[in-house]
Amino acid sequence: MTEGIWNGVKCTSNLKKKFLARAACVCLLFSVSAGTLGGCGNKEIPFAYNPNYEVSSYRVVNEVSSVVASSFAENLCVVNSDVGTDNQAVDMTEATSAGLFDLNSNKVMYAKNIHERLQPASLTKIMTALVALKYGNPDDLITVTDEAAITESGAVLCGLKTGDQLTLNQALHALLIHSANDAAAAIAVHIGGSLDGFAELMNQEALAIGATNSHFVNPHGLTEDNHYVTAYDLYLIFNEALKNDLINEIIHMTSYETVFMDKDGKSKTFSFTTTNQYLKGTYKAPEQVTVIGGKTGTTSAAGNCLILLSKDTSGNPYISVILHSSDRAVLYTEMTELLNVIN
The missing domain is CATH 3.40.710.10 (DD-peptidase/beta-lactamase superfamily)
Known part of the structure; x- marks a missing residue:
């Protein structure tokens, strides 16, 4: 399983989807079909995920606090x-x-x-x-x-x-x-x-x-x-x-x-x-x-x-x-x- 870590994605809206965050000021949109992460704007960040992966669990790190977000599979x-x-x-x-x-x-x-x-x-x-x-x-x-x-x-x-x-x-x-x-x-x-x-x-x-x-x-x-x-x-x-x-x-x-x-x-x-x-x-x-x-x-x-x-x-x-x-x-x-x- 590949673990993805992304730094410096900043904004003020709420995180979406189920691997949502403890990390302050981080906003990510998980897109299964596109295989991308998007912030609050239109810019998308490619990452190593597609729906055919056997297991998905990723973490997000805030570049300021380095607090690790709850992964999708944290309780699985x-x-x-x-x-x-x-x-x-x-x-x-x-x-x-x-x-x-x-x-x-x-x-x-x-x-x-x-x-x-x-x-x-x-x-x-x-x-x-x-x-x-x-x-x-x-x-x-x-x-x-x-x-x-x-x-x-x-x-x-x-x-x-x-x-x-x-x-x-x-x-x-x-x-x-x-x-x-x-x-x-x-x-x-x-x-x-x-x-x-x-x-x-x-x-x-x-x-x-x-x-x-x-x-x-x-x-x-x-x-x-x-x-x-x-x-x-x-x-x-x-x-x-x-x-x-x-x-x-x-x-x-x-x-x-x-x-x-x-x-x-x-x-x-x-x-x-x-x-x-x-x-x-x-x-x-x-x-x-x-x-x-x-x-x-x-x-x-x-x-x-x-x-x-x-x-x-x-x-x-x-x-x-x-x-x-x-x-x-x-x-x-x-x-x-x-x-x-x-x-």
Whole structure:
């Protein structure tokens, strides 16, 4: 990772973007597309950054006080290569990519191919929920349109039909617990005006939180060209999503039931259980670890994927993620080994 240091950029307006300053009298504008830093005037200063970099963290130094500005990644785990474990082997041979992140110490405890771009399947829905709650309100009333129809064979659905009405809160429960693809599409059209419009918001917000190695084409993760993430970017996205109380609440739920209305005002019922096999009790986490919740994902292109929030016996939080494992049983065996690194 290249570290950029710039001296003598002076002005009086506020700093913009997320790596903003402690340094007095420094004003910088971060431009991803142009690869430049601009002061308060029109002059731009080129610097070594582009959106394809695996990790971004820069600092700014004021030439008078030499106070170092807060870097973008000051409170994040940063990793640029594989990371093993000192005390035990982790068998991750069937997974293409994996990572374990200590959220309190900002330490990367394990990393395999963490910056490889891969199809994320329904782990996409974490980004969908994050964007939906940034631009919408849980009490928003969604009216399902034709554009929200999912016709792909085998896709998980909650049975939404054109004209059905439900709240964003209800749709988010269907999205994150049942992994309903039609709920994802209905949310996207409601928030973004169209599937494409919502995908633009997803990409905009991904860049804003530093997930520069991801690109979203749809809100559900069904296979499409140019739809990809990395395990590291999923850590960034999930870490940001966990700041929302409603998302934390939903991912911890084992089941959900609610009533909504069809186009004629007649009641329809949702009732489903979590896809998370740890929460179901099908698989057990190591004794020193409590799985709080997360998101599953499976397609032929993405393989079997899983991201989790867990805590150790002291209540310290961790994010773990595995992408493109060979099958579900192997996925959970590998995830249990990864969680066992937590002491």
